[in-house]
Amino acid sequence: MTTHSRPAIAATGLRKSFGDHVVLDGIDLTVPQGTVFSLLGANGAGKTTTVKILSTLIGPDAGDVRVAGHDVVREADAVRAAIGVTGQFSAVDNLLTGRDNLRLMADLHHLTRADGKRRATGLLDQFDLADAADKPVSTYSGGMRRRLDLAMTLVGSPRVIFLDEPTTGLDPRSRRDMWQIVRDLVAGGVTIFLTTQYLEEADELADRIAVLDKGRIVAEGTAEELKRRIPGGHVRLRFADTDGLDAAQRVLGQASRENDTLALRVPSDGSLRSLKTLISLLDDRAIEVDELSVHTPDLDDVFLALTDTRKVAAQ
Incomplete structure (x- = not known):
């Protein structure tokens, strides 16, 4: 398989339990490079556990899992070097300026002082933060903080980015600004693995969507394919x-x-x-x-129908 055609993320038979509680029950995922893949599921469905395994924060119990072509267990350092993770809550330092936050990340990625300065300046421009670059982050709006958080993730030029609830708490305009940033990143070849509670967000951004319920993938496809499955x-x-x-x-x-x-x-x-x-x-x-x-039914209808059907069947 050539590097170009190799999936950005590939998981086969992924399993994870905590004690007697099975969280992931043999899931398969394939995410092509330069696409947005959205994982939907109710709280407790296993979304966070999936992201933690894919980003090497915890290990799987079973299954073959590769990110950017590297095994998440045997080549964890190589996976970490290829990915970025942006959590639900901004991981920025409120006491520092936006520029200082970015330069701190550049230091953590071992960029030279000159390269770090250039990278920070470029990202501040790219994320429309140049005017606020030298102000404390404590003065930033919610949308500005989320943009800075994502900019910090990009300092290391990751090929795969895990976005967990990227627009939680944002107003509609800031949410659409973030959507455009995601589209621009994907147009540049970055792969986005998106978890979100906003089904409209998945509908708007995702090339493919998987619905996770009780540790299993119960449906996968484009938004339109999923909608057509529902009466x-x-x-x-x-x-x-x-x-x-x-x-x-x-x-x-x-x-x-x-x-x-x-x-x-x-x-x-x-x-x-x-x-x-x-x-x-x-x-x-x-x-x-x-x-x-x-x-056609919207993704809310799809999500409720797929998960409710399984709940009824399990009773």
Whole structure:
């Protein structure tokens, strides 16, 4: 396997227990380089344990786990050199300035004084912190602190970054600023492993999403693939008059009728194939549609359906 095609993260049969409590029950993960992978799960599902194993903070009980091509047990130092970890709460020093925080990290990464100064200046510019660079971090807003925290993670030029709840407590504008930073990092080839409670965040950022429940991966795919697995999706068709509405209902059969809005709701998974079939049925009978919109379940629906189903099955 070439370096370019090698996954940024690969785990097979990953298991971890604490005493009699099984936290991870044989999970498999593959994260391509230069992508955002989001791990979703309720509190206690095993997300934090997964991140701790992948970032070498604790060891697995079983399984083959590699990050940036290195075994997390046998080559832990090489893994640490390739990764950055940004926790849920900012790990910045409030008494230092933003610039001093970054230069401290540069010292920890053994950069020369000149290189550390250049790296700090570049990151302050990149994260829109230059104007506040020489002010104490205690004066920073929540969004500024999160940006500085991520900038500190980047001092060592990691290839893989673990982001744990990166926008917790941020206002909507700061959250979107952080999302753009993540997109820019990925565009530059960095791989992001994201854990978040905000399902909108995973929907917005993740190339692939895995749902973790009771220590197992219960579903994985793109956001759209996951949404199509859940019942409730439909196509809404609106017509100019009752003649068109009546004709369409005779053809489509199972559609739900909305008389007041001259609309039909047709069950659909939202896929291109099902849309083409639907449109062909209407076109073949020369039925004019004024407006067509596709409605699919959101990730909240997916998350609740997948986890609740397992809870019911376990009872």
